[in-house]
Amino acid sequence: MKITFVAHSGFLIETPKCSLIFDYYEDPAGVLAPMLDRTRQPVIALSSHSHPDHFNPECIMWKHICNNIIYVISNDIYRKYRRRIDMSDFVSLKRYERRDLGVATVDTFGSTDIGLSYMLTVDGCRIFHAGDLNNWHWTDESTPGEVRDAENRFTAELDRLTPLVRGADVAMFPVDPRVGTDYDRGARQFIERIEPKTFVPMHCWHQFDKTLSVAPVVAAHGGRLAAPMHDGQTIVDIP
Numbered sequence: 001m002k003i004t005f006v007a008h009s010g011f012l013i014e015t016p017k018c019s020l021i022f023d024y025y026e027d028p029a030g031v032l033a034p035m036l037d038r039t040r041q042p043v044i045a046l047s048s049h050s051h052p053d054h055f056n057p058e059c060i061m062w063k064h065i066c067n068n069i070i071y072v073i074s075n076d077i078y079r080k081y082r083r084r085i086d087m088s089d090f091v092s093l094k095r096y097e098r099r100d101l102g103v104a105t106v107d108t109f110g111s112t113d114i115g116l117s118y119m120l121t122v123d124g125c126r127i128f129h130a131g132d133l134n135n136w137h138w139t140d141e142s143t144p145g146e147v148r149d150a151e152n153r154f155t156a157e158l159d160r161l162t163p164l165v166r167g168a169d170v171a172m173f174p175v176d177p178r179v180g181t182d183y184d185r186g187a188r189q190f191i192e193r194i195e196p197k198t199f200v201p202m203h204c205w206h207q208f209d210k211t212l213s214v215a216p217v218v219a220a221h222g223g224r225l226a227a228p229m230h231d232g233q234t235i236v237d238i239p
Contacts, residue, residue, distance in 0.1 A: 001125065003170065003236035005228035006031050008053055009131070009202045011172060015123045018103045021045040022118075022129045022172065025056040029232020036066040042103050043069040048131025049115020050077045060085050070101055074108075074115040074131075096160075109161040112136055112153050119165055128171040128196070132203075133157060135186030138179055154186060158193050170236075171196035174203035175211040183210070188217045195221045198236060200228075 002014040009023040012031055018041050021032065036043065043066050047055040055077055063069050071090040078092040093099060095110045104122035111117055113132035120127045135154040137147045165171070171194060175187045191199055191214065199218045201211035208229045218225045226235040 001123075001170075001236060001238045002234060003200065003226065004031055004234045005200075005202075005231065007231045008205075009048075009129075009172070009174070011129070011200070011202075013127060013170070015125065017123050018042040018044060020104075020120060020122070020127065021059075023048055023054045023131065024059055025053050027232075029230075031232050032062075033065070036062055036069075039066060039068075041068070044072060044101060044104060044106075044120070045069060046072045046106070046118055046120075046129065047074065047077055048118060048129065049074050049111065049113065050080045051114070051132065054115070054131065057081055057085050063089070072099075072101070072106060072118075076114050107164055109133070109165075110157050112150070112157060117157075117161070119161075119168065125169040126165070126167075128165050128168045128173075128194075130171070130173040130190075130202075132174065134174045134176065134179075134203075135189060136179065137182070137185065139182060140180040154189070158190065162193055166194050168194060168196045170198045170200060172200040172202050175201040175214060176203050176205065177207045177210040178205065184213050187214050191217050191221055191223070196223055198226050199223050200226050200235065202228075 004012040007026050011022045013020040075092050075094050093108050097108045099106050107119045109117045111133045117131045117133040118129045137150040177183050204211050211227045215225050228235050
C-alpha cells in the first residue's frame, strides 16, 4: 500500500487492486494526473462533502483520462452540483449506508459538520477518512454550552462508528490548529477510542508541525503516526 498526501484533506492510496482518491480540491505537486494516465486498475474517487476545500468539480474531467473510475459523493454534493455537471455515473450516498463497489466496500458515517465520513474495505484493509468529522469545540470563542454541544455531537458519532472502525489499518483525521486551545482534542479522543494502526493527520492548513502533538497518544495506543510535512509527499510505502 502506498499513501501519498495530495493536499489539505486529499490523499491518494494505491493498493494492489485499485487506487483511492479522497477529498480532492487541489493538487499543487501534480500527483494525480500521472497516476490517472498510467493506471489500468479501477480508481475510486471519494468526496466527503461540498465544502470547496473537500470537493472540486474539476474532478469530472478525470473520466476522460481514466475510463475505469467510480465517483462516490455525499448527497449534499449531489444536491449542490446536479444541475451544473453530469452526475449520472456518480454514486451518491447518505449517512449510515453500505455500498459494494466491486473492488471495495464503502461504509458511510456521519460528520459534525456537513456530509460524511467514510470507511473503505479493500484488499483486506480498512481505511477510514473522517471528512470534517471532528470535535469542533472552538473553546476560545464559544460559550460553555456550545462547547458541550460540540463534545456531545462528536462523542455520539464516535459511539456510532466505533464498532466498525475500531482497529482500522489507516485513519485520516483532522488536526486543525485554527480551533485554538486544545485544537487536537478531537484527534486524541478518536485515537483513544479507535486505536488505528496508522494515524494520518490532515486539514492542518499547512501548519504541519502542529500535527505532531498527537504522536504520544498514537504511540500509547500501539499505532504509528504518518504525518505529512508537505504537499505531494509519500507518507507510507509498503511493498
